[in-house]
Amino acid sequence: MATGRGRLLQLQWSGLQAPRLPLGVGSAPGRTGFRNGPCIRYAAGCATLKQHARRERHCERASADCSVSLDSMPSEILLKIFSYLDAGTLLCTGCVNRRFYHLANDNFIWIRIYSTAFSPKRSNWKVNSVEKTAVTMNLLSVEDKEAGYWKKEYIAKQIASVKAALAQVLKPVNPYTGLPVKTKEALRKSGLGWVIILKEKSGKEYMMEHVDLSVNDSSVTVVWYGKNWPLLATLSTLDLCGVTPVFMDRSKTPMKNGPRWHSLIAKYNLSNLTASTMFGCDRLIRIFCLNPGLLVGLWKREEELAFVMANLHFHHLVERSTLGSATIPYELPPHSPLLDDNPEYGLHGYQLHVDMHSGGIFYLCGTFRNLFTKKGYIENGYAKLIVISFKNNTEHLPLIGKVGLSWRTDIFDGCIKSCSIMDITLLDEYGKPFWCFSSPVCMRSSPRPSDGPNFLGQTYYVDYMDSEGKVHVQLVWIEETEEYFIVNLVLYLSIAKINHWFGTKY
Numbered sequence: 428m429a430t431g432r433g434r435l436l437q438l439q440w441s442g443l444q445a446p447r448l449p450l451g452v453g454s455a456p457g458r459t460g461f462r463n464g465p466c467i468r469y470a471a472g473c474a475t476l477k478q479h480a481r482r483e484r485h486c487e488r489a490s491a492d493c494s495v496s497l498d499s500m501p502s503e504i505l506l507k508i509f510s511y512l513d514a515g516t517l518l519c520t521g522c523v524n525r526r527f528y529h530l531a532n533d534n535f536i537w538i539r540i541y542s543t544a545f546s547p548k549r550s551n552w553k554v555n556s557v558e559k560t561a562v563t564m565n566l567l568s569v570e571d572k573e574a575g576y577w578k579k580e581y582i583a584k585q586i587a588s589v590k591a592a593l594a595q596v597l598k599p600v601n602p603y604t605g606l607p608v609k610t611k612e613a614l615r616k617s618g619l620g621w622v623i624i625l626k627e628k629s630g631k632e633y634m635m636e637h638v639d640l641s642v643n644d645s646s647v648t649v650v651w652y653g654k655n656w657p658l659l660a661t662l663s664t665l666d667l668c669g670v671t672p673v674f675m676d677r678s679k680t681p682m683k684n685g686p687r688w689h690s691l692i693a694k695y696n697l698s699n700l701t702a703s704t705m706f707g708c709d710r711l712i713r714i715f716c717l718n719p720g721l722l723v724g725l726w727k728r729e730e731e732l733a734f735v736m737a738n739l740h741f742h743h744l745v746e747r748s749t750l751g752s753a754t755i756p757y758e759l760p761p762h763s764p765l766l767d768d769n770p771e772y773g774l775h776g777y778q779l780h781v782d783m784h785s786g787g788i789f790y791l792c793g794t795f796r797n798l799f800t801k802k803g804y805i806e807n808g809y810a811k812l813i814v815i816s817f818k819n820n821t822e823h824l825p826l827i828g829k830v831g832l833s834w835r836t837d838i839f840d841g842c843i844k845s846c847s848i849m850d851i852t853l854l855d856e857y858g859k860p861f862w863c864f865s866s867p868v869c870m871r872s873s874p875r876p877s878d879g880p881n882f883l884g885q886t887y888y889v890d891y892m893d894s895e896g897k898v899h900v901q902l903v904w905i906e907e908t909e910e911y912f913i914v915n916l917v918l919y920l921s922i923a924k925i926n927h928w929f930g931t932k933y
Contacts, residue, residue: 498524498526498527502530505527505530506530506533506535506536509530509531509533509536510535510536510539513540514540514544514581514585514674515673515674515685515686517531517536517540518531518578518673518686519685519686529574531578532574532575532578533574534572534574534575534576534577534578537575537576537577537578537580537581538577540577540581541577541580541581541584544581544584544585545584582673585673585674586673586688589617589671589749590749590750592616593613593616593617593745593749596609596612596613596616597609597610597613597745602858603780603794604645604780604852604854605778605852605854605858605859605860606645606741606742606852606860607741607745610741610744610745611642613745614642614647614745617671617745617749618671618672619669619670619671619745619748619749620636620637620640620669620670620671621637621640621649621667621668621669621670621692621737621739621748622634622635622636622637622667622668622670622689623635623651623665623666623667623668623735623737624665624666624668625656625657625662625664625665626662626663626664626665626666627657627661627662627663628661628662628663629661633657635651635653636651637649637650637651638650638651638652638653639652639835641786641787643782643784643848643850644782644789644792644850645740645741645780645782645850645852645863645865646738646739646740646741646782646848646850646865647738647739647741647744648736648737648738648739648848649736649737649738649739650734650735650736650737650835651734651735651736652733652734652735652835652836652837653836653837654837656731656732658731659697659700659725659730659731659732662697663696663697663698664694664695664696664697665694665695665697665721665735666691666693666694666695667691667692667693667694667695667721667737668689668690668691668692668753669689669690669692669747669748669749669751670687670688670689670690671687671688671690671748671749672685672686672687672688673685673686673687673688674686688749689752689753690747690748690749690750690751690752690753690756690757691751691752691753691754691755691756692739692747692748692751692756693719693721693756695717695721696717697723699715699717700715700717700723700725701715704716704717706846706867706869707832707843707844707845707846707869708727708843709841709842709843709844710727710841711726711727711733711839711841712724712725712726712727712733712834712841712843713725713727714832714834714843714846714867716866716867718866718893719864719866719893720737720738720739720740720864720865720866720867721735721736721737721738722735722736722737722738722832722867723735723736724736724834733834733836734834734835734836736834736867738848738850738865738866738867739865740850740852740863740864740865741863742852742860742863743757743759746759762927762928764927764928764929764930765855765857765859765928765929765930773799773800773801773802773803773804773810774798774799774800774810774812774855774856774920774925775797775799775800775856776797776798776799776855776856777797777798777799777812777853777854777855777856777861778794778795778796778797778798778853778854778858779794779795779798779814779851779852779853779854779918780793780794780795780850780851780852780854781793781795781849781850781851781852781916782848782849782850783826783830783847783848783849783850783868784847784848784850785830785831785832785833785846785847785848786832786833786842788828788833789827790826790827790828790830790847791824791826791827791913793824795814795815798812798813798814799812800812800813800920802933805922805933808921808922808923809896809897809919809920809921809922810919810920810922810925810933811917811918811919812917812918812919812920813916813917814916814917814918815913815914815915815916816915817901817914817915823912823913823914824912824913825910825911825912825913826902826910826911826912826913827910829844830844830845830846830847830870830911831843831844831845831846831847832846832847832848832867845869845870845887846867846868846869846870847867847868848865848866848867848868849865849866849867849868849889849891849898850864850865851863851864851865851891851898853918855928861920861924861928862895862896862918862920862924864891864893866891868889868890868891869889870887870888870889870902870911871887871888871889871890872885872886872887873885873886873887873888873901884903884904884905884906885903885904886901886902886903886904887901887902887903887904887911888900888901888902889902894921894924895920895921895924896918896919896920896921896924897918897919898916898917898918898919899915899916899917899919900913900915900916901913901914901915901916902914
């Protein structure tokens with residue numbers, strides 16, 4: 428009985444949904460019985476719903492035919508729309524397609540942006556006749572210039588203004604380190620970041636933003652990791668670049684996807700990830716060192732990329748990260764040889780600052796002054812500069828804590844024993860940076876007894892070498908206190924570097 432009432436209500440509701448029909452439509456004359464009525468109204472309702480659906484589909488087709496896309500608009504209207512955009516948005520708009528690129532290069536739009544940004548700023552409201560004439564001549568020459576001329580002029584002047592502002596920030600120099608006092612402030616104000624560009628053998632490129640960054644006393648450590656690395660077998664080179672926003676607005680945070688300037692710092696060949704460049708491992712990864720200062724971690728099982736770590740010394744860091752181009756690194760200005768008042772005496776009055784650290788933990792932080800070397804210490808193209816001597820026990824220094832190189836990815840982290848980052852800052856007798864680097868180093872067990880006094884403990888050594896010199900560190904492990912002691916630290920300075928620096932002929 429309950430089921431019967433539900434069926435009747437369902438039929439009645441279907442009838443109410445259908446439009447009312449004229450009397451007699453759909454039935455024989457004179458027959459309007461209850462049994463056939465609801466069925467007739469239900470059929471009519473279905474027909475009406477189908478008609479409405481057809482009308483809706485027709486309207487959708489009509490609206491699709493009548494829709495107007497930006498790309499189909501006349502160029503005059505698009506130029507009017509583009510004239511309301513700011514410089515950064517206009518550059519991004521030019522990346523949409525070829526037509527937008529040419530329209531976004533319009534000189535009339537860019538000269539207006541240029542004039543607004545770099546118009547003469549005066550305290551009074553009047554502009555003299557010379558400035559009026561200059562503005563008029565610029566407007567008259569718009570059509571004579573090639574498309575995009577004023578865009579290039581605007582970008583060039585923006586970059587020049589950023590360079591000038593950074594130069595002012597970096598001008599004060601710390602007399603103890605020889606490095607700019609406000610390097611950290613310059614990094615913050617410039618919006619500077621770093622990317623790596625992985626290039627496949629086929630020419631395809633992958634650009635990765637840095638994930639982690641730590642600022643040390645005299646260097647920056649930048650780390651990249653993630654899950655979407657390309658296959659190592661397909662890669663050929665890795666480019667390390669600094670990136671800065673093209674348009675700096677101190678009142679706004681730089682747009683992540685806005686126009687940015689790339690400055691190539693170094694290019695690395697990934698085919699050099701061989702046994703000769705591997706210098707540490709743990710149960711999960713193996714690490715390789717590529718000069719200058721790049722650390723590459725590979726998963727042991729898959730032999731694929733786990734992370735990349737770049738170590739960048741503060742010396743000329745901002746210039747190298749901002750003043751180069753995407754394909755050409757920044758070149759230091761020509762060096763004017765300094766006067767060596769007594770070439771026969773050798774090098775004297777040098778100062779060394781050395782750090783050994785990892786993951787924000789410093790194992791060594793020392794400054795050594797009044798270093799010297801005599802002309803007779805030159806051997807095999809290097810001048811020997813003794814910093815810590817075997818014979819002087821008072822100079823021996825301990826390494827604080829358990830030495831290890833910390834690493835991390837988005838899933839795992841770890842620490843590779845006996846490895847760390849070494850930062851060297853060597854100043855000449857005038858307090859100018861003579862030799863600076865930041866690089867991974869590793870302690871190796873000494874295969875033979877040391878040339879100096881005998882020590883109670885296993886001896887280790889750390890070696891580093893580049894085109895400007897070599898570093899040799901000898902350490903002893905003291906079992907009782909469970910710590911390393913540096914018993915010998917020697918710098919070997921390239922004679923070619925010395926002659927170039929002082930204009931001498933050693």
